[in-house]
Amino acid sequence: MNLETTVEEEQFRDEVRTWLRENVPSERRPETEAEARPWDLAWQKAQYDGGWAGVSWPTEYGGRGLTLIQQMIWHEEYARADGPYIGSCFVGVNHAGPTLIARADDEQKKRHLPKILCGDVVWCQGFSEPQAGSDLAGLQTRAEIDGDDLVVTGQKIWTSFADVADYQELLVRTDPDASKHGGITWVIGEMDQPGIEIRPIKTLDGGAEFCEVFYREVRIPLSNVVGGLNNGWDVAMSTLGFERGTAFMARQIAMARNVEKLVDLARGKPVFGGQGTALQDAEIGLRLARLRAEVAAMRAMTLASVSRAQRSPVPGPEGSILKIYLSELEQRLRRLAMEILGADGLVMGTSSEDWPNTYLRSFASSIGGGTTEIQRNIVGERVLGLPKHR
Template sequence: MDLQYSEADREFRERARDWLVDAVPKQPRPAHGAEAASFDRAWQRKMYEHGWAGVAWPKEYGGLGLTGLQQVIWYEELARARAPHYINTTYIALMHAGPTLIARGTDAQKAFHLPKILSGEALWCQGFSEPNAGSDLASLKTRGDVGNDEIVVNGAKMWTTDAKYADYQELLIRTDPASERHKGLTWLIGDMKAPGIDIKPIRTMLMDEHVNTVFYDNVHIPLANVVGEVDKGWSTALSTLSFERGLGFIGDQLELYERVGRAIDLAGKTRLEDGRFAIEDDGIAQRLASLKADSLAIRAMTLAHITESDRTGDPGPKGSLMKLLVTGTHKALSETVGEILGWSFLEFNGDRTEHPWTYDYLWSWVFSISGGTSEIQREITADRLLELPRAR
């Protein structure tokens, strides 16, 4: 791997940094709800109108067609400017659905959906997990009865992020009633405004209704909305998961270093009960130093991973290892900040802007589940990366 930035890379960083100086929204992003969805649409639209949408998307689909390294630079500059990144209501559309359609969709599906995704006009949610099929995705039960020109869907999906504000859904269902496990599944584009869809919010410890249960009662979806082939949706789902677990969390990986820096600054100006600044406590200082080293290691691994993905065209299983490392470091950082802040860390009214570190701590538990639990990431790492033998 070439550790030197090219002239084109440096020029790209300067342009991105210059644009973000004035472009970053002056008001903080609302923590949740319709206001957050509206904020995300507006920010995505602004990036689209100024030519910054879809940094790594191919040019023929409206993106910038830049290298993986330049995508890293873009995320680094987003973190540096404290700009919104894609872990919000636009995330599924930009990092899951869009890349899946580029890789597996029909020309008609690409022409209709990709511009809407890039411009922020259309938000997406994911309909994969179910009440009894979360991490074990292959055991899903939501069924689809295939007709001449449509599929009629019945069942339920669980933990559906931002379903209330989504326009479309990447929906995985079982279309062969006699099938088991990975066979007989179909990946569909679901219209969230279709008759028969009922969305029930789930209130979480973050004091929001970020996730939802979605019920399907004879929901009619055109066969033209199938991505890939009927009954062969597991292959398409693996494409989606490869994007999610491959580079889908790159923003979090690169923002982590900035977050550690803010924690170190906080420790330098926050006094403990004994009157010392937190940074003067040897235990806290050692943990912060270790976290900074971990964040630097994660950044280096991210650069290596993105370079390999550029070369091979395949993100591979290393994304699971990266997600596991980021999740653990994120949680450890939040716990250390909790020790720095003391009792005030326990104050939380649901407002992310008022209590950002407490929100991040609570979110760290969500992060260990979303996109595949840490246990699943360990299994993928052991099986596909380390090639360890399975237990008998």
């Protein structure tokens, strides 16, 4: 057990810090989908040109192939430099890309990975359906084989950036007679095909990242199937760890910074009908102190998870513990901000990073990427060994 970093790691940190200081865009990320796409892609390309795209990707696919500690340093410094939200590049860089690396054939890798990394294309995720949310394996969008094609009919939902995406990682049912998990296929979809209709869904924070996607006899070549027909569940599960592992590295730093912003806010905010500031209010003070302690624990848990990953490359169910903790912490933080702001908190901000906006958005944190309830099932069953409910 130690907290020491090596000389190489510290040199690496300096290198990252310098590059980010000189290259993080100073202008604010646009907030409409249409404007955000070119902006996100330009920033991805800038990182690629600087040699920083795909820090966790293997070098043979154009990534940096960094150690976990270096990845953590990158994410920490990125958050400290106020690096922009990855936006429409998220699915390609953090999910579809890693899945292709793990499971695609050479032809598919050669065709798609470079375009993702250098900021040419946007990917979206077609997993959830109206009747298949937490019960993802219950998905019903069907794909029938017709010659060299799959013919897809059905509906997907909660698809962020569908309306600006070029490609999609799509889960479809190719064998309706097989077991629930056995008849699913993971396939690369192209979003400009005839038969695809996209309808944006307005979310409770006013955002419009979310879409519904309808498929009417959409033809996808069989050569786009990744990991084999009817093997899609296994392919999808192989990269869940990517989402729950390094994703927390940046968020815990951002959270620490947000808690301090909240302390500053409380310091300057007079209490309603009384004397002194919100920070001097005993209850608010204690709640801020709790948040500080919990953010510290979040960092410690992230380090523990990196330490675990260095011993075993297969991500364990402990990622679910981090996700539960982070989601709840985020929500407590945002709610306390609203209480400190009082009537001021009712004025929607002009930026999606303003307090009322982030408060509304925080409801997503315990739902997206697997609800907290599903994460608790995972922890109960796979960490503690309790019997499955099915």
